[in-house]
Amino acid sequence: MNKQSDPKYPASFTRRRFLQGTAAMAALAGLGRLAPAYAWQQTGNLVAEKTVSGNTDIFDLTIGHTPMDIGGRSANPITINGSIPGPLIRMQEGREVMLRVTNNLSESTSIHWHGILLPENMDGVPGVSFPGIEPGETFIYRYPVKQSGTYWYHSHSGLQEQLGHYGPLIVDPAQPEPFEYDRDYVVMLSDWTYDDPYHVLANLKKAEGYYNYQKRTTGDFFKDVSTMGWGPAMDKWQMWGQMRMSSRDILDVTGSVYTYLINGLPSGSNWTGLFRRGEKIRLRFINGSAMSFFDVRIPGLKMTVVAADGQNVEPVPIDEFRIGVAETYDVIVEPDGDRAYTVFAESMDRSGYVSATLAPREGMTAPVPDPRPQPVERGMKSMGMDHGSMGHGDMNMDMSSQNTMDQDSMQMDMSADNNSMSGGMDHSKMNMSAEQGSGMQHDMNNMGSGSDWVLKDRKISHGPDNHGAGAAMVSPNPMNRMDDPGIGLENVGHKVLVYNDLRGLHPWPDQREPQREIELHLTGNMERYMWSFDGEKFSEVDGPIRFHHGERLRLILVNDTMMDHPIHLHGMWMELENKHGKYRPRKHTLSVKPGEMLSAQITADAPGDWAFHCHLLYHMKAGMFRVVSVA
Amino acid sequence: MKPKKPGWPIPVHDNTLYSKLMIDRLEYAWSDEEDSVNWEGQYWYGGDYNRLYIEGEGEDVVSGGEGGEIETLDILYSRMIAPFWDVQMGGGYQREYGPGPDKERGFAVLGIQGLAPYWFEIDANLRLSDDGDASADLEAEYDWMLTQRTILQGRFETAYAGNDVPEFGIGKGFTNAKFGLRLRYEFRREFAPYIGVSWNKYLGDTADLREAEGEDTDHTAVLAGVRMWF
Ligand SMILES: [Cu+2]
Numbered sequence: 061m062n063k064q065s066d067p068k069y070p071a072s073f074t075r076r077r078f079l080q081g082t083a084a085m086a087a088l089a090g091l092g093r094l095a096p097a098y099a100w101q102q103t104g105n106l107v108a109e110k111t112v113s114g115n116t117d118i119f120d121l122t123i124g125h126t127p128m129d130i131g132g133r134s135a136n137p138i139t140i141n142g143s144i145p146g147p148l149i150r151m152q153e154g155r156e157v158m159l160r161v162t163n164n165l166s167e168s169t170s171i172h173w174h175g176i177l178l179p180e181n182m183d184g185v186p187g188v189s190f191p192g193i194e195p196g197e198t199f200i201y202r203y204p205v206k207q208s209g210t211y212w213y214h215s216h217s218g219l220q221e222q223l224g225h226y227g228p229l230i231v232d233p234a235q236p237e238p239f240e241y242d243r244d245y246v247v248m249l250s251d252w253t254y255d256d257p258y259h260v261l262a263n264l265k266k267a268e269g270y271y272n273y274q275k276r277t278t279g280d281f282f283k284d285v286s287t288m289g290w291g292p293a294m295d296k297w298q299m300w301g302q303m304r305m306s307s308r309d310i311l312d313v314t315g316s317v318y319t320y321l322i323n324g325l326p327s328g329s330n331w332t333g334l335f336r337r338g339e340k341i342r343l344r345f346i347n348g349s350a351m352s353f354f355d356v357r358i359p360g361l362k363m364t365v366v367a368a369d370g371q372n373v374e375p376v377p378i379d380e381f382r383i384g385v386a387e388t389y390d391v392i393v394e395p396d397g398d399r400a401y402t403v404f405a406e407s408m409d410r411s412g413y414v415s416a417t418l419a420p421r422e423g424m425t426a427p428v429p430d431p432r433p434q435p436v437e438r439g440m441k442s443m444g445m446d447h448g449s450m451g452h453g454d455m456n457m458d459m460s461s462q463n464t465m466d467q468d469s470m471q472m473d474m475s476a477d478n479n480s481m482s483g484g485m486d487h488s489k490m491n492m493s494a495e496q497g498s499g500m501q502h503d504m505n506n507m508g509s510g511s512d513w514v515l516k517d518r519k520i521s522h523g524p525d526n527h528g529a530g531a532a533m534v535s536p537n538p539m540n541r542m543d544d545p546g547i548g549l550e551n552v553g554h555k556v557l558v559y560n561d562l563r564g565l566h567p568w569p570d571q572r573e574p575q576r577e578i579e580l581h582l583t584g585n586m587e588r589y590m591w592s593f594d595g596e597k598f599s600e601v602d603g604p605i606r607f608h609h610g611e612r613l614r615l616i617l618v619n620d621t622m623m624d625h626p627i628h629l630h631g632m633w634m635e636l637e638n639k640h641g642k643y644r645p646r647k648h649t650l651s652v653k654p655g656e657m658l659s660a661q662i663t664a665d666a667p668g669d670w671a672f673h674c675h676l677l678y679h680m681k682a683g684m685f686r687v688v689s690v691a
Numbered sequence: 692m693k694p695k696k697p698g699w700p701i702p703v704h705d706n707t708l709y710s711k712l713m714i715d716r717l718e719y720a721w722s723d724e725e726d727s728v729n730w731e732g733q734y735w736y737g738g739d740y741n742r743l744y745i746e747g748e749g750e751d752v753v754s755g756g757e758g759g760e761i762e763t764l765d766i767l768y769s770r771m772i773a774p775f776w777d778v779q780m781g782g783g784y785q786r787e788y789g790p791g792p793d794k795e796r797g798f799a800v801l802g803i804q805g806l807a808p809y810w811f812e813i814d815a816n817l818r819l820s821d822d823g824d825a826s827a828d829l830e831a832e833y834d835w836m837l838t839q840r841t842i843l844q845g846r847f848e849t850a851y852a853g854n855d856v857p858e859f860g861i862g863k864g865f866t867n868a869k870f871g872l873r874l875r876y877e878f879r880r881e882f883a884p885y886i887g888v889s890w891n892k893y894l895g896d897t898a899d900l901r902e903a904e905g906e907d908t909d910h911t912a913v914l915a916g917v918r919m920w921f
Contacts, residue, residue: 168700187695187702216702263880266711266920270880277836301809304775529740532774585774587806590739597705597739669695671702683705 095331096143098228099323103334104243104341106230108150116156116202119149121171123193123215123225124164130252131319131326137224137252138165138215144324145248145348146213146227153208153234159201161193168192168217171201172630172671173229174386175211175370175648178203180668183630185216188669188687192217208233209370210344210388211648212248219257221677222350224324226250230344231370238565239366239375241342241392245333249345249383249405249414251318251352252326261678264312264589271314274409274434275306303533307438309586309622310547312678313351315412320352320405322416330425331416333403341393341418342366343403347383350677353408353624353651355382355549358401358418359429363391365557369647371633374563379554382408382546384626384651386675389557393418400424408548408624410434436548442622442654444535513540514637515659520618522581527595527620530683531583534620538657542638546624546653559658560638562645568635570663571642574614578605582652582674582684584621589682591621591674597683604689605672607664616659619652625679626651629688631670634660649675664690710736711920716873718916720889724907725755729916735769742769744779744804746814758789763828765800765816776805783818787859794858797821810834825853826861837874842883846871855896860904862896875918887914 098106111118126139140146151157163169170192172184182203186192193199214226228246253260263270284293300307325331335341343363347354357363357380364375367390381389395401400419407413415428522534545556584591592600607613615634617627628649635644637659644661652658667690674684694701714732733746744767751759767781783798802816812832819825828850835843848869852861873887892909893901901908 185702187700191696191699261707262709265707265709267880273839275836275839277838279837298809304806304808304810529771529774585739587775588739588771598703599701599706673703680703681705683703685703685705687702 095324095329096145096147096227098148098246099325099331104245106148106150106244106246108148108230110150113158116158117151118158118160119147120160120162121146122162122164123169123171130254130321130324131328133254135252135254138220139224140227144224145250146225148246149213149227149229151205151229151231153205153231156202156204160198161201162198163193163195166195168194169220169225170215170217171213172216173201173211173213174628175209175388176203176229176231177206177631177633177666180631180666180670183670185630185671188671205231207231207370209367209372210246210346210390211370212346212348212386212388214348216671219261219350219677219681222251222253222257222260224250224252226348228344228346228348238372239342239392240340242339243333243335244342245344246323247333247343247345247403247416248323249347249349249352249354249356250321250324251313251349251407252321253313253317253319255317257350257677260313260317261681264678265682268587268589269306269309271312271316272306272308272310273314273316274308274310274411276308276437303443304587305443305533305622306586307442307622308436309438310409310436311352311407311411312589312623312676314409315407318352318407318412320354320407320412320414322403322405322414325416327413327415327428332422332424333416333418334422335395335418335420337398337420338394338396341395343391343393344388345381345383345391346388347385349385351385353382353384353626354405355380355408356403356405357381357429358393358403359426361393361395361401361418363393365561366390366392368562368645369649371646372565373645374565374643376557376561376563377555378557378561380549380552381557382549382651384624384649384675385677386626386628386649387647387651400426402426402428404429406431408546410436410548432548432552438547438622438654441539441541441544442547443533444538444620444655444657512639512641514614515540515616515657518616518657520657521579522620523594525595527581527583527592529595530585530590530592530597530600531581531595531620532585532587533622534581534583535618535655535657538618538620538655540658541653541656542658544653544656559636559645560640562636562638563640564635564643564645567642568633568644568646568663570612570665572612574612574661576608576611577614577616579616579618580605582617582619582621582625582627584623584679584684586622589678591676591679591682591684593684593686598685599683601686604669604687607662607688607690609664609667609690611664613662613664614659615662616657617650617652618657619654622654623676624651624653625684626675627673628675629662629670629672631666631668631688631690632662632664634662636660666690706738708736708738710734713920715918716916717919718885718887718914720750720912720914722910722912724910725752727752727759727912729914737769740771742777743767744769744781752789758787760788761786765798765802767800767802769804773805775807776803778803779816783816785859796824796859807831820856822856824856827851827853840877842875842877844871844873844875844885844887846873846889852897857900860897860900862898862900864895864897866895866897867891867893871914873914873916873918881920883918885914885916885918887916888912889914 137144183189208231211229403416542559633646716731729750731748747764749761765783767779769777769779779802783800786795798818815829869891871889873885875883875885877883898908
């Protein structure tokens with residue numbers, strides 16, 4: 061057994077760059093003393109510490125608490141090998157890995173290899189795949205590496221992930237990649253709180269909207285009155301009031317308690333990735349947050365998305381992308397000119413941001429963009445109540461994106477609603493009953509993005525009790541929102557990535573038509589901070605969701621809540637059924653927008669029990685979790 | 692679901708029990724007649740569906756009179772039956788203390804609590820006393836968010852008595868209507884001092900009873916207090 065660096069470390073790594081890197085390290089030393097190694101590797105081309113033995117790459121990981129400074133305040137995060145995020149794990153497709161994980165915490169822990177296909181007992185979910193790793197114990201994960209791309213890993217125990225228990229994972233492909241680049245950086249986004257995560261959860265449970273300091277005020281109402289007039293403003297107030305919903309529920313936990321991090325460093329530390337003029341840089345964005353969706357852009361630079369959730373896609377040039385919790389996007393940028401660029405990641409609700417820099421020399425910075433107007437506000441779409449098909453043509457139904465009302469569309473919306481909804485809206489649930497809704501459903505589903513949508517004629521079915529008390533609302537007409545960049549990004553004036561832009565490079569091996577459909581509704585009751593599937597928390601269901609081994613499935617997700625949920629399936633891919641037919645992008649995490657319905661094809665080829673859950677940590681903890689059993 | 696294998700944990704514990712002590716009002720009230728300290732609060736313990744509630748409200752006169760009243764002190768089992776509604780049932784207690792002998796009575800209580808359309812917080816109860824007297828009470832609150840931290844709360848309270856209970860100064864019919872306006876500032880979500888006014892009017896037979904005893908039938912007070920929770 062010999063200790064060595066990654067053999068793939070490129071020859072282009074020159075002495076000059078090495079010196080550059082050393083100077084940069086010195087500059088960073090005062091800031092992020094305990095930042096992980098790849099945060100120091102400002103020359104790019106990531107190296108991972110490992111031991112090689114025959115066909116096996118061995119990683120040793122020790123989990124413990126390490127007191128350190130985060131953004132000028134003392135903190136006690138959970139670290140892996142002493143850093144937050146943990147070290148880079150770099151695997152090689154076709155080889156085998158062995159990961160020896162030692163628990164130095166005083167509680168049980170685990171590591172889940174997010175997005176990696178592996179045997180059931182190596183998946184790292186306590187209670188589903190194994191018993192967990194007890195204090196003082198070393199657990200050895202060992203599995204063959206059968207894929208490539210950008211992934212990450214994190215704890216699946218309690219709320220440890222919120223405390224820093226996560227890190228990046230890269231798998232180098234066996235075949236050459238279909239794109240070129242000169243440098244390679246991990247850009248791992250996360251959210252940090254100095255508060256105890258259990259206290260954060262208790263606050264959410266005890267006080268609805270505890271962290272939301274962007275609620276609608278009386279002033280917002282009068283702003284509506286001045287832009288829309290009294291009638292429509294009252295109608296709008298009435299509509300939300302009848303449902304007892306907040307149009308400003310964008311993120312549960314916000315910048316009011318979070319410090320956002322890139323590679324473990326807050327904005328002030330200004331993590332810098334160095335480049336030489338004319339080089340192509342691969343940025344591997346990983347959203348390792350507990351609760352934060354980010355909108356990412358690099359002002360002045362076009363980004364070309366080449367992979368999503370580790371899987372190559374047809375390159376798509378964009379100016380901005382929204383990254384759901386647990387998703388990964390690889391982009392390539394080509395900075396030209398002797399100048400710095402700011403990598404800017406705003407939380408989706410605009411309550412905070414984190415920035416970093418790409419520059420030809422360390423110490424350079426570029427202007428940090430002004431955070432965009434807040435707050436953003438949800439519209440009718442988010443309730444699955446879009447009435448665009450009812451004779452109003454293709455107007456934009458979202459009532460507002462940037463706190464300004466689209467007066468015309470608002471008036472039209474409301475007049476349509478008043479007629480058609482009064483019946484359904486009187487109930488304690490916003491429920492368009494079947495009698496009212498059936499005529500519309502058909503039309504509705506034909507709109508959105510095209511007749512090629514597999515769910516276009518689908519009638520959705522809510523349970524007879526509309527999923528019970530655990531579901532505060534149901535979406536009467538969930539829609540195709542795969543052409544929709546999401547709240548706050550509708551009118552930004554540049555290209556924002558949408559799910560319909562993702563086109564797989566190849567059709568996947570299994571092209572059988574789905575033999576069976578499973579429809580699951582994402583449900584919640586914000587007043588009580590209850591989150592569930594089909595109105596039932598994990599503890600309320602008797603058994604797993606059953607997949608038959610070898611079958612081809614269509615999983616249909618319907619979002620009946622006002623929030624975006626990143627839904628993650630362990631052990632198997634989900635092939636998103638967007639507009640690209642058999643060139644479906646395959647993903648491990650699907651972000652489902654409010655009022656959205658989408659589907660994915662799954663080949664149930666991984667026997668065993670697998671976790672399936674919302675990747676918002678506190679949603680999972682509140683019950684939005686299932687076990688999928690493949691047998 | 693039960694553990695998959697002996698000794699294995701449950702993957703997600705979504706049944707954690709929480710508790711919250713909410714002191715809605717702890718205030719000093721100035722009026723031309725008397726000054727008093729008023730309080731109202733509730734404590735709950737439990738999960739998403741089932742909770743134990745202890746709720747109470749009262750006043751203690753500190754000048755211009757003596758004594759005070761525990762208007763209600765209820766211990767209730769609370770069950771969520773619809774997304775925004777709990778049904779509550781249990782026992783209640785009322786006590787008047789002062790110069791004379793203390794007066795007290797107990798109740799069986801059946802109530803609902805929840806969030807009505809348009810974000811009105813509602814707490815309504817039916818009561819049957821140990822002497823067989825029936826009554827009902829209703830409390831409604833509405834919060835106007837003036838800014839993210841400045842909130843104007845409107846409050847309305849009324850009660851209905853099924854029969855005369857002279858001992859407690861209650862006449863059959865609607866007994867009183869109480870309006871309050873409180874302007875609070877949330878330094879933290881958990882801590883918000885406020886100022887306000889309240890106006891209480893006794894109605895019908897109850898008003899007559901009080902008049903006969905030489906008491907005022909309506910009552911305006913200026914308030915300063917704090918709302919906090921843990
Ligand atoms: Cu969720």
